[in-house]
Amino acid sequence: MIQLRDVNHHICSVDGDLEILKAITLQIDAGETVAITGSSGSGKTTLLGMLAGLDIPTSGEIVVEGSNLTTMNEDQRALFRAKSVGFVFQSFHLLDALTALENVLLPLELAGNNQGEAEAKAFLEQVGLSHRLKHYPSQLSGGEQQRVAIARAFAAKPQYLFADEPTGNLDQATGSHIIDLLFDLNRQHKTTLVLVTHEPRLASLCRRQIVIENGQIISDKKSELSDV
Amino acid sequence: MFKIAWRFLRTDWRSGELRLLFMSLLLAVTIVTGLTAFVERLQLMLAGESSQFLAADRVLKSPQPVNPLWLDKASGLNLQQAALINFQSMFYASVDVDAEPVLVSIKAAGENYPLIGELKTRPQPYGEITAVKSGPAVGEVWAESRLLQQMNIDIGAQVYIGDAQLKLTKVLVSEPDRGAGFISMGPRVLMHLQDVAASNVISEGSRVSYSWLFAGDKKAIDLYWQWLKPQLTDREKWLDLENSQPTVAVALQRAKTFFVLASSMIIVLAVIAIAMSSTRYSQRHIKHIAVLKTLGATSTDIKRLYTYLLLLLFIAVVCIGWLLGFLLQQLVLMQAAAVLDVALPPLSLWPFLLGAATALISLMTFTLPVIDKLRSIPAVRIFQQASSQELKLSLTSAVIGLAGVLLLLSLYTGQILLSVLMLLSLTFLLAVVVFPARLLLTFIPAKGLKARNWWSMAVANMQRRLWVNALQISLFSISLMLLLVLIGLRDNLFSQWQEQLPAETPNFFLVNLQQPDVASVEQWLQNHAAKQETIYPMIRGRLVRINDKLVRERVSKEDFKRSGADRELNLSWADSLPPDNTLTAGSWHDADASSASNPTWVSVESKLAKKLEIKLGDSLTFMIAAQTLTAKVSSLREVEWDRMRPNFYMLLPKQSLQMFPKTYMTSFYLPASKHKDIVNLLKIIPTAIVIEIDSMIKQIRHVIHHVSLALQLVLFFVFIGVILVMFATVQISLDSRKKENTVIRALGGTKKLIIGSLITEFMLLGLLAGILATFAAELVLLALQKWLMDLPLQLHPELWYLAPLLGLSIVGSAGFLAARKVTAVVPMQLLREN
Ligand SMILES: Nc1ncnc2c1ncn2[C@@H]1O[C@H](COP(=O)(O)OP(=O)(O)OP(=O)(O)O)[C@@H](O)[C@H]1O
Ligand SMILES: [Mg+2]
Numbered sequence A: 001m002i003q004l005r006d007v008n009h010h011i012c013s014v015d016g017d018l019e020i021l022k023a024i025t026l027q028i029d030a031g032e033t034v035a036i037t038g039s040s041g042s043g044k045t046t047l048l049g050m051l052a053g054l055d056i057p058t059s060g061e062i063v064v065e066g067s068n069l070t071t072m073n074e075d076q077r078a079l080f081r082a083k084s085v086g087f088v089f090q091s092f093h094l095l096d097a098l099t100a101l102e103n104v105l106l107p108l109e110l111a112g113n114n115q116g117e118a119e120a121k122a123f124l125e126q127v128g129l130s131h132r133l134k135h136y137p138s139q140l141s142g143g144e145q146q147r148v149a150i151a152r153a154f155a156a157k158p159q160y161l162f163a164d165e166p167t168g169n170l171d172q173a174t175g176s177h178i179i180d181l182l183f184d185l186n187r188q189h190k191t192t193l194v195l196v197t198h199e200p201r202l203a204s205l206c207r208r209q210i211v212i213e214n215g216q217i218i219s220d221k222k223s224e225l226s227d228v
Numbered sequence B: 001m002f003k004i005a006w007r008f009l010r011t012d013w014r015s016g017e018l019r020l021l022f023m024s025l026l027l028a029v030t031i032v033t034g035l036t037a038f039v040e041r042l043q044l045m046l047a048g049e050s051s052q053f054l055a056a057d058r059v060l061k062s063p064q065p066v067n068p069l070w071l072d073k074a075s076g077l078n079l080q081q082a083a084l085i086n087f088q089s090m091f092y093a094s095v096d097v098d099a100e101p102v103l104v105s106i107k108a109a110g111e112n113y114p115l116i117g118e119l120k121t122r123p124q125p126y127g128e129i130t131a132v133k134s135g136p137a138v139g140e141v142w143a144e145s146r147l148l149q150q151m152n153i154d155i156g157a158q159v160y161i162g163d164a165q166l167k168l169t170k171v172l173v174s175e176p177d178r179g180a181g182f183i184s185m186g187p188r189v190l191m192h193l194q195d196v197a198a199s200n201v202i203s204e205g206s207r208v209s210y211s212w213l214f215a216g217d218k219k220a221i222d223l224y225w226q227w228l229k230p231q232l233t234d235r236e237k238w239l240d241l242e243n244s245q246p247t248v249a250v251a252l253q254r255a256k257t258f259f260v261l262a263s264s265m266i267i268v269l270a271v272i273a274i275a276m277s278s279t280r281y282s283q284r285h286i287k288h289i290a291v292l293k294t295l296g297a298t299s300t301d302i303k304r305l306y307t308y309l310l311l312l313l314f315i316a317v318v319c320i321g322w323l324l325g326f327l328l329q330q331l332v333l334m335q336a337a338a339v340l341d342v343a344l345p346p347l348s349l350w351p352f353l354l355g356a357a358t359a360l361i362s363l364m365t366f367t368l369p370v371i372d373k374l375r376s377i378p379a380v381r382i383f384q385q386a387s388s389q390e391l392k393l394s395l396t397s398a399v400i401g402l403a404g405v406l407l408l409l410s411l412y413t414g415q416i417l418l419s420v421l422m423l424l425s426l427t428f429l430l431a432v433v434v435f436p437a438r439l440l441l442t443f444i445p446a447k448g449l450k451a452r453n454w455w456s457m458a459v460a461n462m463q464r465r466l467w468v469n470a471l472q473i474s475l476f477s478i479s480l481m482l483l484l485v486l487i488g489l490r491d492n493l494f495s496q497w498q499e500q501l502p503a504e505t506p507n508f509f510l511v512n513l514q515q516p517d518v519a520s521v522e523q524w525l526q527n528h529a530a531k532q533e534t535i536y537p538m539i540r541g542r543l544v545r546i547n548d549k550l551v552r553e554r555v556s557k558e559d560f561k562r563s564g565a566d567r568e569l570n571l572s573w574a575d576s577l578p579p580d581n582t583l584t585a586g587s588w589h590d591a592d593a594s595s596a597s598n599p600t601w602v603s604v605e606s607k608l609a610k611k612l613e614i615k616l617g618d619s620l621t622f623m624i625a626a627q628t629l630t631a632k633v634s635s636l637r638e639v640e641w642d643r644m645r646p647n648f649y650m651l652l653p654k655q656s657l658q659m660f661p662k663t664y665m666t667s668f669y670l671p672a673s674k675h676k677d678i679v680n681l682l683k684i685i686p687t688a689i690v691i692e693i694d695s696m697i698k699q700i701r702h703v704i705h706h707v708s709l710a711l712q713l714v715l716f717f718v719f720i721g722v723i724l725v726m727f728a729t730v731q732i733s734l735d736s737r738k739k740e741n742t743v744i745r746a747l748g749g750t751k752k753l754i755i756g757s758l759i760t761e762f763m764l765l766g767l768l769a770g771i772l773a774t775f776a777a778e779l780v781l782l783a784l785q786k787w788l789m790d791l792p793l794q795l796h797p798e799l800w801y802l803a804p805l806l807g808l809s810i811v812g813s814a815g816f817l818a819a820r821k822v823t824a825v826v827p828m829q830l831l832r833e834n
Helices: A044-051 A074-083 A100-110 A117-128 A140-154 A172-189 A200-204 B003-013 B016-049 B070-074 B145-151 B192-198 B218-231 B246-284 B286-294 B299-340 B350-377 B379-387 B395-413 B414-443 B454-464 B466-500 B518-526 B557-563 B608-613 B672-684 B693-748 B751-786 B803-824 B827-830
Strands: A002-013 A015-029 A035-036 A059-064 A087-088 A162-164 A192-198 A207-215 A216-222 B058-062 B080-092 B102-111 B119-122 B130-132 B140-143 B158-161 B164-174 B188-192 B206-217 B236-239 B507-511 B536-545 B567-571 B581-588 B601-605 B619-622 B627-639 B662-669 B688-691
Touching: A002 A044, A015 A044, A015 A216, A035 A044, A035 A200, A044 A162, A044 A192, A044 B827, A059 B627, A074 B751, A087 A140, A100 A117, A100 A140, A117 A140, A117 A172, A140 A162, A172 A192, A172 A200, A192 B688, A200 B395, A207 B218, B003 B016, B016 B130, B016 B246, B016 B350, B016 B693, B058 B218, B070 B080, B070 B206, B070 B218, B070 B803, B080 B164, B102 B145, B140 B145, B140 B158, B164 B188, B164 B192, B188 B192, B192 B693, B218 B236, B246 B286, B246 B350, B246 B395, B246 B414, B246 B466, B246 B693, B286 B299, B286 B350, B299 B350, B299 B693, B299 B751, B350 B395, B395 B414, B414 B751, B454 B466, B454 B751, B466 B751, B466 B803, B507 B518, B518 B662, B518 B672, B536 B627, B601 B608, B672 B688, B693 B751, B693 B803, B693 B827, B751 B803
Parallel strands: A035 A192, A035 A207, A087 A162, A162 A192, B102 B188, B140 B164, B601 B627
Antiparallel strands: A002 A015, A002 A059, A207 A216, B058 B206, B058 B236, B080 B102, B080 B158, B080 B206, B119 B130, B119 B164, B140 B188, B158 B164, B507 B662, B507 B688, B536 B567, B536 B619, B536 B662, B581 B627, B619 B627
């Protein structure tokens, strides 16, 4: 369970103080699938980053399973991410110098699991890349890279999985494939899934849809259409 | 295009992309200009200081006045001149016939004396020392204080030299060209040249030495010598630093080599720094070029754009770099000039040219090829290339760039061999480090990140980045090697100089002793706690035959004169091989080791032997006191003549020599407090001649001390350069590391893990580089000792720990700073990057 209490985020820029998140209070329960939507610049990515513990807000509290992310130091949050968080980036962010398999192994190593090779291979198999284990990111297509990134996000079996426009850089067909993959894996591993998207189809696949505008939640509803 | 170039520069500067390139270019121009100017002017200063040994640049010595045409020629060439006459005379303090005169050694000096250096005087026997630039005026004399004591006279007294009545106006402390003084020949008196005629003391046949001092432009002096050389006879001697002060001359020569080496090293370091940053800069422009191409820019446009851009950058850097370099050397030199007590020598344009050329050549060789290649390939392909961000430094352009700059340097210094040696050792290092590393890369594929702990992550990282790491290691080790070579060389030179003139170096020679005097001399020296050297017999002899050939036939007249064999040689015997001698051939026999089965042998000094083509086993015939003596060459000896101890060209068995007339000689060290007692020794043995070399030794020490100081300063410059280059080298992989480590942190890697692994990795790199550098430096040092410096071959175990330690600490701390930079990014940033 993730709880946000009165989260505000400011940024000092040349044009003065910028309020990116305003008084956000929110609770995400274990096992939920949540889509965050809203227009460009509304603060979706910022909110997602806060939920994943990649940054801390200017004020307010973020409490995950009873532990307060906002009072932790940088390294404690890193350990929290290693243990409980998986992240899929819009632009994949695979390590160029590592093979597909090594990329998937990375979160396992960071979580202290040194015998993860079989698991990593299994995940790559699930995303359909068992024949590309030794390939480097530069040798993979965008869709393939995103599949490796998804395998990497699930590899350490995190409780929470975050994705920022996971299909943003992909074509329609590949995008659908990625979405299916994401939800398949989510069902299998009972992960809490929070994603940011512009795509109505993707948003509608989630049970809960949060719309934010100008740094504020303007709508938060649970869809009747449960599990697809 | 010019506008775009300007805009690119501005945005690049703001984004920080240009800063590293700008800084390394600026550093290169500043330090190359500064150091080469510093070295150039420092050498002039040291040369100026050592010219004081002669009080001139060159001296022509003759026992009689020389052809006035010779002096006219010198004036024609704009050489400064001064005339000197040295002679001995009686010195009276009163016209009274009964007054007891004292034998003094007089130097009569004309206008302009001394041309270089200063005379030190006191207004009263115990007054403050003041330095003056000219000798006594007409009608005045200056004398050493011991003469004032001896004669019981004061400043202002009327004194008499021959028929001249003169006024004693100052106490003479020292002249720059005092050299070795004969104490027994009396205290020094300085008078004006014009008063010599009035004194009537110089007549036909009196022992007088005339000197003409010359100073001026090196070219004019060389021209003059070319002209004068064929006209000189046996009686005239041409003195320069080389033949009058070999110790100082050799020290200066070696220091010069050291300086050239240091300048080339700074250039190498500068080229490396520029190479790295400009390659990195051009790689970062790959995207710009691709965008420009898609917007329709032709390849000519792109070429012009980057030419403008680099030109603007170059001009800015050179202007600032020249200014900084100039200020840097000016500041240090002003201090040095104050210490050395000489004027600041002029500054040539070379250092500025060299600084600019280093920047220009390396900027061109490292940026243009990359851009040129990009110009000709389609935009789409460039975008693909841009994604693989690894930095690739082209080896060929590295070698071309270095060769270009080193060529320039060798033109500047005239030391081509040195440049070639540098280039070879650098290529060697690159080959030794980079190629095996590349081979390893193909055989041991890296296995993941091993992000379990910082140690395994560091090791895995090292393997994975083998290519870049190999490059970094070789750059680190080149920098460290250069530093080590200079340190090793400095230590070699220092210990060499230390050995040459250790504390308690003999400061007096005692010659012309008779057999019965020997015991009393030994007694006297013992009573005065003098450090005494062996007393050697001295027999005058002339070498007349080598095997069956007369010596005069065997060698050309020219060689013969130079080797000194036409003069009488001093022969001696020794109980054992004298201390400054090393056998180069044959074997040594002690003085009494001659027997029927072992005929008369002779041990010959090796340089003379070489000149006269004397070989082991030759038989030499000497003419001694109208008798002949034939001896077989049993050994050749190398002699270090500059150790202030008696040494001989020919050593023979005692029994062959002892029947001939002989005198004895020795040298000894007497502490300054006891110098005044020398007079007593002369009272005991009136025939003995004491030659004082104390002030000369002091002067030599003084110059060598300054040369050492200069060496240290230059070394310090280089050390700073090395640190900067090593820090810059760490930047090579910083970009890709930054991105990679941010991702790792987003995935849950802690800062501790990342900083720990980075520091470990860099420390390992530094350690490896240090070990390699040590090997390479020893090899280079051996080569330098053998071929360039003519120094004894030796290893430097005291340096073996230094490079690994320096590598570990410098690269480690550079790694720490880099790691801090790498981890300063908030992982959130990843969400905003594409
Ligand atoms: N580091 C920063 N400096 C300045 N402004 C920032 C920074 N980070 C975010 N912002 C601003 O905060 C606002 C919200 O940014 P955010 O990336 O969260 O929006 P978003 O909803 O994800 O938009 P999009 O749909 O376009 O990705 C934007 O106006 C952005 O310009
Ligand atoms: Mg966004």
